[in-house]
Amino acid sequence: MQLLHVLNLSDNHILTLSKELRSDLESIVSSRNNITLTVDLTKNVISCSCDNLEVLEWILEHTLPTSSLLILKLSTCYYTHNASTTLAYPVLIRNKADLLFQVTFLQKLCTSYTPVLISLVVLLFFIFNIIIGAIIHRFRWKIRYWYYIGNNREFGRNGYTSIEGSLRFQRFKYDIYLAYEEDAREFVLETLRPKLEEQEYVVFVLDDILEGLPLCNVLTKSIHSSRLVVFVLSNGSRESLEWTIAAHMTNEESTHRGKSISLAMFYDSNSTLGLPENLQLLRHDAFIDYPINGSEDELSAFYEDFKAKVSGIITTTV
Template identity: 20%
Template sequence: MASLTIVVLTIAISRIVYRYRWKLRFMYYIARENYKINVHRPDALSNDPYHFDAFVSYADEDRTFVISLVKHLEKEFNLRLCIHHRDFIPGTGIAENITNAIHNSRKTFCIITSHFLDSYWCMFELNMARMDAIYSRNGENVLFLVALEEDTMKKLSFSFMDLIESKSYIEFPEGGDDEEVTAFRSKLADTLRQSV
């Protein structure tokens, strides 16, 4: 009887942990970051709690496009953007770098491509950004998507349908002329500048 009770409790706890895995991961990393700030760096607290205007989540295969986009947004619109290959802290775990970047950025936007959807770390970033929006920002809309490839949004997991239905995404004008690309960048910058 004792063995049966232990097996049932183990299965029940495993199901609960699996169901809330993203929330538990998010809470762990945020608690860890808050501990570091309060205990190790009390001088890090300032009036502006955000180091960046936005964290840019993208697949490494799309790096060329993202670097070009980030350069334009930072130069033309004076935005502070966080991208992993430039702003992550060496020697810190990937998961911790991701959650710190999301939590220390006013907004998060994901460059959705087929490479993004196939990447474990990109999906991790997307899930952590959703958890941050729900649990740290009181459900405010701080996450949005940029569809870089046509029909990519249709391939997005069913669990992200709320982002698609709420129109929390914009599409890059694939094959568009310079005027359309400039309008896209301007719209993206306006979205990033909107106060949360």
């Protein structure tokens, strides 16, 4: 169609222009030298809608005044997507400025909210994960406690092992669990533990854990199976994994039983730093000072007092 100058499509029922038609019209003018092609679309029902926005933008580009050799004429535009619009129906297009106004209006009206919705969903997901992470972090020791207790088949229906034999208390495997720092290890193993065993208490210490066993599982099980946990507080670091697990699991076990099962012994220390807050707030009679440089009489008095405190807690443990 090299000689085509005017394509009269006026007074029809054209709603839109296909992409193929638009491409064909542009191909005609591009294949000729400085010959214009005018397409008359007046008196049609061209749709003014979001679905047809691309076509309207294309018509605007080729509406006079334009530098293009392809010229389109448009007289009306119908808002077919929204019958409740306050704009006239149909909208008259008298010049390029009128068409520009309608295109600009539709561009604002038809702005896609998909990126906004995606961003909002991502933000909500991020916030949700932060909240879940904070909750998990807040209750991480409680979650660990119930995980190891719930998955330990050795515990009975009520969570405790029933042990037959020579143990003084059948519902607990140990009478006392001793938690200590490295610098108090010698004192615990060579002095304190033998003294307690002389009084027929069944004692568990960190050194009883066999190498290669899962530490958190073993400590949780041992504390759960003990009537009393004694923290030997010295000047050593309380940031070790063993100490942290023992302290937190004791706190969870106390909550589970509904009573304190802790006793703190100050051995070369007078600070509770490093203990969980609930253990730092132990009642006054749950603390006892070891006379590290005391006389024989002071040591005897200490062990009598210590025995009384241990017995007081153990005998009330159900």
